Amino acid sequence: MKVFEKLGVAVVGTGYFGRFHARVFKELPEVYLCGVFDTDIKRAETVAREIGSRTYREFEELLDDRNVEAVNLCVSDQAHREPATNICRAGKHLLVEKPLATTIEDCDAIIEAADKAGVKLMVGHILRYDPRYRIAREKVIEGEIGDIIQFYARRSNPIIAARRLGDRCGKYTVIYHNAVHDLDQMLWTLPGDKIKASAFSREGLLQSEGIGVSDAVVTILKFENEAVGLMENCWALPEEHPMLIDAVFEITGIRGKIIIDARQQGLAVFKHHGGFEYTDTMYWPEFKGRVGGALKEELSDFVRCGIWDHNAECGRPLILPLPYQQLLLSHHSPQS
Ligand SMILES: NC(=O)c1ccc[n+]([C@@H]2O[C@H](COP(=O)([O-])OP(=O)(O)OC[C@H]3O[C@@H](n4cnc5c(N)ncnc54)[C@H](O)[C@@H]3O)[C@@H](O)[C@H]2O)c1
Structure with missing residues (x-):
């Protein structure tokens, strides 16, 4: 256990979320940010300059830096395996952004590398x-609603999400990017x-815009205890949709029901002349230049694990269940 010391952390991937x-x-305050790395060096330099940190020119330089005790991997979903396994082998704790990986083989390889190296592995399920x-x-x-009968979840975004992320995980990128949140919550x-x-x-x-992903995917689930579930994920909401994250989560039990309306962030800003703003108050909201919300909670939990050798509140990472993956890979769209 460490006393009066900071945890040395590096961030790999300084795109939209890594920043x-x-x-x-x-x-x-309990972290020393050793530096950032991105294969796009200009991007890493921009972020390093903005926050007052340094960049690593090569990934190996980061792995060799003994001050780096923990790494946060924020690279594209489909590219997690190689950097993740190398980070573990270098003996550094790893927080990998969700999803852990996009194939079962990649998930297994990362978990095995972490277990072998005896490092903490946490997946950023925000x-x-x-x-x-x-x-x-x-x-x-606590049993307030009794045994679960069904889950319902919706997590959709305006079309700008698809334009930004494209088909990086194939045709069903919306599943790897969005549905994984709710599926993790259900499990x-x-x-x-x-x-x-x-x-x-x-x-x-x-x-029709040249983006090779589905407009929407609807998934029906059946759980081990006989509960059923439904998930809707759409990336084709209008650009002007007033919520950036159109998310609802419901749990129906034999004695009650829980509803989370995550569309409402408690703050709406509408302007004259057609302007509007997507305003986040829950996930990574900014106030006076500082980032707070659930993201800060998540990263603080990871740091507590690194410093005090706790296990993350987060527990085991979610692996996209095999039948689900196979189904998505083999099913036919209603159009075909
Ligand atoms: N929890 C959430 O709500 C949430 C939100 C957004 C993104 N994410 C996750 O964060 C991760 C990153 O997503 P993003 O939106 O920032 O993507 P992005 O494309 O904006 O950024 C990815 C960055 O990784 C870099 N990169 C790719 N391969 C690399 C490698 N091997 N080594 C170093 N850098 C590499 C790219 O150059 C790019 O700068 C994804 O896993 C995504 O699912 C989570």
Whole structure:
């Protein structure tokens, strides 16, 4: 156990999300941000300059830096395996952004590398740090609504999400990027390995823009305890949609029901002359240049694990269940 010391952290991947992570680590008093790395060196330099940190020119330089005790991996979903396994082999704790990886083989390789090296492995499932979702789960565990009958989850975004992320995880990128949040929440609330899934997708609008991903995917789930679930994920909401994250989560039990309306962040800003703003108050909101919310909670939990050798509140990482993956890979869209 360390006393009066900081945890040395580095951030790998300084794109959209890594920039926020680097900023939070820079602000956490119990962290020394050793530096950032991105294969796009210009991007890394921009972020380093903005937050007052340094860049590593090569990934190996970061791995060899003995001050780096923990690494936050924020690279694209499909590219986690190689850097993640190398970080573990170098003996550094690892926080990998969700999803852990996009194939079972990659997930297994990362878990094996972490177990072999004896380092902490945490997956950044941010909903586990959103007070609404964690309280909902507590209520289920305390038996307030009895045995679960069904889950319902929706997590959709305006079309700008698809334009930014594209088909980096293939046709069903919206599943790897969005659905994984709610699926993790369901399995965190109702653990069980045996899950059946069936999915249907619709293609057309995004493909007409040259983006090779489904407009929407609907997934039907059956859990080990006989509970059923439904997930909707759409990346084709209008650009002007007033919410950046259109998310709802419901749990129906034999004695009650829990509803999380995550569309409402409690703050709406509408302007004359057609202007509007997506305003985040829950996930990584900014106030006076500092980043807070669930992201800060998540990263603080990771740091506590590194410093005090705790296990993350987050627990085991979610691996996209195999039948679900196979189904998505093999199903036919209603159009075909
Ligand atoms: N929890 C959430 O709500 C949330 C939100 C957004 C993104 N994410 C996750 O964060 C991760 C990053 O997403 P993003 O939106 O920032 O993507 P992004 O494309 O904006 O950034 C990815 C960055 O990684 C860099 N990169 C790629 N391979 C690399 C490698 N091997 N080594 C170093 N750098 C590499 C790229 O150059 C790029 O700068 C993804 O896993 C994504 O799912 C999570």
